[in-house]
Structure formats: C-alpha cells, structure tokens
Amino acid sequence: MLNKTWVVSAPGKVILHGEHAVVHGKVALAVALNLRTFLRMTLRDDGKVQMQLPNIGTRLCWQTSELRPLLAAFPADRPESQAPSPEQVEKLKAFAGLADGAAGVHSIATVAFLYLYLSIASKGGVLPSMDVLVWSELPTGAGLGSSAAYSVCLAGALLSGCGVIAYPLREGQSLARWTEEELDVINSWAFRGEQVIHGNPSGVDNAVGTWGGALRYQSGKITPLKKVPMLRILLTNTKVPRSTKILVAGVKDKLLKFPAIMEPVLTSIDAISQECEGVLEAMAERPSQEHYPVLEELMDINQHHLNVIGVGHSSLDRVCQVTATHGLHSKLTGAGGGGCAITLLRPDTAPSVVAAAIQDLGTCGFECWETDIGAPGIRAHSPPSLKAEVLKVFSGM
Template sequence: MWARELAVSAPGKVILHGEHAVVLGKVALAVALDLRTFLRLRPGAEGRLSVSLPGVGVRRSWDTPSLRALRGRIAADGDESKSPSIEQLDALREFAGIAAGASAPDSLATLAFLYMCLAVSAKYGDVPSVDIVVWSELPTGAGLGSSAAYAVCLAAALLMLCGAISCPLQEGQSTARWTEEELTLINSWAFRGEQVIHGNPSGVDNAVGTWGGALRYQAGKITPLKRVPTLRILLTNTKVPRSTKVLVAGVKEKILKFPAIMNPVLDSIDAISQECQSVLEAMPANPSPEHYPVLEEFFDINQHHLNVLGVGHPSLDRLCQVTASHSLHSKLTGAGGGGCGITLLPPDTSPLAVEAAKQDLCACGFECWETKIGAPGVTLHSCSSLSAQVLHALAQS
C-alpha cells in the first residue's frame, strides 16, 4: 500500500549546438530546459491504478487483476526485460482499445504508460494502488523533449512504487534526488518508454531529463558535461510545423550535391559544439555579463551555418531580426524549418528589453517563455513545495 503523496518532475531539453551535424557523427550539445513535466502520486482506491494526463485528454483506470492478466500475456510474448516487441505493443493496444497505427499523443502516452507499468512490475513486483496525474509546462510536438520528460517521470515513479529504487525524500525536505546508480536505472527504463513512443530514439532526450545540466552526444555516446552554468534564455515557439524527416533528408541531399562546400560547414558546426563545451565547463555557476559575448558569437555563426544547410525558415529569420533589434542573439534549436528558437539573456539585460522583445515576438504570432538552461534532472518533491500554478494544474484533473 502506497501511503504518501509525492511529486516527480523532469526537465525538457533544447539542442544548444550541433543540429543536423550530429546525424553525420559530429558533436551535439543538449541542455536541460527549466520547463518541466510534473507527476503527482497519491494513494488510490484499493485494487485500482488510475492515470490522468490532462494535457492530452487521457483519464483511465484499470483494476489490478486485469493488469496482472495482461502482464502475463506480455511476459508470455517475450522477455519483458527487453525493448518492447510488436507483439507486446499489439496486446497493449487491444487491451486499451487503441487502433493499430494510432499515433496521436493520447494513444502513445497511454501505450507507454501501460508498457512501462507492466514491464516494471513484471521485474520488480506489483505497482500499488495509486492515482497518477501528469501535467507539463512543455508544449507537445515542439522538439523540446516533452515525451522524454514524461517517460523519465513515469520511470522514476514506477520504480520507486515497486521498491526498485529508494524514496530519497526525508520528512521535512522539499526536494531530493536519487543516487547515480538509481538514475542510471531510471534512464534505462525511460528510454524504453521513449521506444514505445518514437520507435528508435537516440536516447539523448531521456538522458537530459534524467541527469539535467548539459550532455555531449556523438556517434551514440552520451557524456554529461563536467560543469554547467545556469543560463537565462528566451524560448520562442514559432508554431510553424515541420517534418524532421524531410529536413534531415534535405541536408543529406545538399551534402551529396555539394560535398566540398557542405562538409566544411559541418566541420565548423562540430568545432562550435566543442568550443562551446570548453567555454561552458570553464564558466562559473552564475556567469557575469563578460562571459556571454563568445556564446553570442557562437549563436550567430551557427545560425548562419544552419541556414546554409537549408534548415532555416522565414519565421526563424524574423525571430532573429526581432531579438537583434533589442541587442539579443538567437538561433534555431532542433530540426529547424520552423519550430523553436532560443535567445540568450545576459544578466545585464534589462527587464524592459526582455519584455519588449517578448511583446514583439508575440506580435508575430509566436509563443515565448522566459526560462533557464542547465536545469537539474529528475527530482522528487514534497507536494507542499510545488508552486501554486503546478498544484492548481495537477488539481484540475
């Protein structure tokens, strides 16, 4: 019987440098975004497991015997300790009434929840009767790691409920984090949740959600940076939809067409990522204004490179022009072709300048958040320590 009310949170992510070049073996830097997904655990009705995901319109409840029976089918179809099989996912879809091939966020979120719940409980013991509510500050489908933050929160909560990891929050504490060994286990299960949602994820998003800070990614190898300062940024969603698959294909086509021109561009993006890593690791935790000019130059150069690769967009050009008019430096983050951009906010930037930039960007039809990068990874909270906004959002479900 689970008797405590607690919350778990995990951050989203942005790519600081290395978009598209990373697909070709170059270095990328991914950083944790201080927009978070929150999962609340509360004791539930005996013999039932309930989940509510108000952001995607999911509210489901299952009785424990039905879940145990389904767990038996999942285990019979294959080794539950391996990545999800087609047979396992088909059984889950049938149980949940999800049509084959359904890819809407509500279907994928429900599928990931069921898979992780049953696979974790098959290995570590029954999940007790609880009510789970998940709410996120992250928009879905914007390339900000919202699905990974969800999977990380789920993994941490389910592993803790089954006793596979500790409950590190002591009486009187507001937050706590798990040991490195426990974080590694959380990350491995979160990756399996990401496999349900995305099929073949890189593992970067869930690693950022687990460890926070910043990570270096190259050729499948993920390495946390030794030290990461907390940097203020303006995150802007242009709301222009884009296809990552189409953009990646376009970059490859351009490289094949003009290798002598494009390969040096990729090498330069790689050098920016590596130089930026060195600068970040040498910066103090709370950098002063004089630390920013080199980071701003990296943003400017890399944005030009990404336009050369063909992944820019008029909306992103407009974003850069608007922020430049307020003496701020921006670049796209993620796949490009629309989507999101990030703007550095040095500590000496006046609040009036930030507000004016936000107003001008919103006037373009964009959505803005003033936030930070270098945020902590998955964290356990006492519910009383959460902000009024988060508590209200969780209570609304």
C-alpha cells in the same frame, strides 16, 4: 504503503549546438530546459489504476484484474536491457482500444504508461492500485523533449512506488535526487518508454531529463558535462509545423550533391559545439560577463550555418530579426524548418528589454517563454516546493 504519494518532475531539453551535424558524426550539445513535467502518484486500495493527463484532455481508468492477463507478455525475468517488442506494443494498443496505426499524443502516452507500469510491476509480481496525474509546462510536438520528460517522470515514480529504488525525499527536505546508480536505472527505463513512443530514439532526451545540466552527444556516445552554468533564455515557438525526417533527408541530399561545400560547414558546426562546451565549463568554474559575447557570436555563426544547410525558415529568420532589434542573439533549436528558437539573455539584460522582445514576438504570432537552460534533472518534491500553478492543477483533480 496505502495513501502514500510521490511527486516528481523532469525537465525538457533544447539543442544548444550541433543540430543536423550530429547525424553525420559531429558533436551536439543538449541542455536541460527549465520547463518541466510534473507527476503525482498516489497508491489506492480499491483495485483501480487511474491515469490523468489534463494537458491533452485524457483520463483513463482500469481495474487491476483487467490488467493482470497482460502480465504474461511481461515476464519478471525479462532482461531490463531488452527493448519493447512489437508484439508487446501491439498487445497494449489492442487492450487500450486504439485503432491500428494510431499515433496521436493520447495513444502513445497511454501505451508508454501501460508498458512501464506492467514491466516494472512485474518484477514484484503485484499490480499496485494507483492514481497518476501528469501535468506539463512543455508543449507537445515542439521538439522540446516532452515525451522524454514524461517517460523519466513515469520511470522515477513507478520504480519508487514499486520499491525497485528508494524515494529520496527526507523529512524537512523540499526536493532531492536519487543516487547515480538509481539514476542509471531511471534512465534505462525511461529509454524503454521513449522506444515505445519513438521506435528508435537516440537516448539523448531521456538522458537530459534524468541528469539535467548539459551533455555531449557524438556517434551514439552520451557524455554528461560535469558542471554547467544556468543560462537565461527566451524560448520561442514559431508554431510552424515541420518534419524532422524530411529536413534530415534534405541535408543528406545537399551533402551528397555538394560534398566539398557542405562537409566544411558541418565541420564548422562541430567546432562551434566544442568551443561552446569549453566556454560553458569555464563559466561553471569562474562566471564572468566576458563569456557572453563569445556565446552570442557562436549562436550567430551557427544560425547562418543552419540556413546554409537548408534547415532555416522565414519564421526563424523573423525571430532573429526581432530579437536583434533589442540587442539579443538567437538561433533555431532542434530540427529547424519552423519549430523553436532560443535567445540568450545576459544576466544584466533589463526586464524592460525582455518584456519588449516578448511583446514583439507575440505580435508575430509566436509563443514565448522566459526560462533557463542547464536546469536540474529529475527531482523528488514535497508539496510546499511545487510551483503555485502545479499545486492548483494537483488540488483540482
């Protein structure tokens, strides 16, 4: 098995509709964003485990002999459904030399890797030597599921590398998927990684990263949509920091203060999510230009609702205003209060219109990408199928 290499990728995510209303039992639609995280894992024979995360400037290396004593906290017969314990997480933080309460990107990425590596390797009783390189197109801390894409990639590669599931790549096949049963296993372990990082995640982000496409989330139940179209979008990061916790609390306060006003707004957002779900399913069955005006109108209505419940921001208003001058329709995605917005692009939107919108958004100080939603979930790759910029990173490390 030595010198065997695995390459996997997983998408980020955006919320199409249902932000904040989902906290109050309403439907939300989450979709896979075709900005991806890539992971390359190669087995070694020198007793070392090396981890490289060039996006955040992290390079780590341990001897497997250093890691072996940690296995006592990861018994092989431990149920896979059992959440990471505080004791396990604190032990890993102490081993990695992280200060008490350290919560930086470097810290949580390190602890999540160690947790998944030790948990999965403990099933076979052997700690494999390996090089792991992770590179991402996703910005961190922007609400785009970057941590979940990381956890999904780690789970898929480690489970394959340790022989828990089969690696699906066949000779002559550029990329492939695991079976539904294997995807369930990947998703379960990715959720453990998300628990290490976030404590009490919903499970939506790792599910989107695993299965891709779109999924419906309501009251803790996650239901993947059977078939969805790929839609072109502009994704704009306003770079305005926000606190999800504070924004969620603000909506709750408004709901308690003005229930007769706020409850109908949340009910309307719920109806938007369900209407959009029906449109997406219809588009998947029979694509037609006639669906785009409906999607655009739903985005406009929802953006107004999100401003009403108090999660808008002047930067997001600016995105909507700028894109509207180019005949495009936008809404915030995620927590709001800054963060990111999505702009729908019709198939016949001229490249010159897209370029002009991107230029104008850049002039506002925003970062903008043209990409797709409804993207595939975790994939196994052969090197020829990888993007040139990913190959450049991999070959340079």
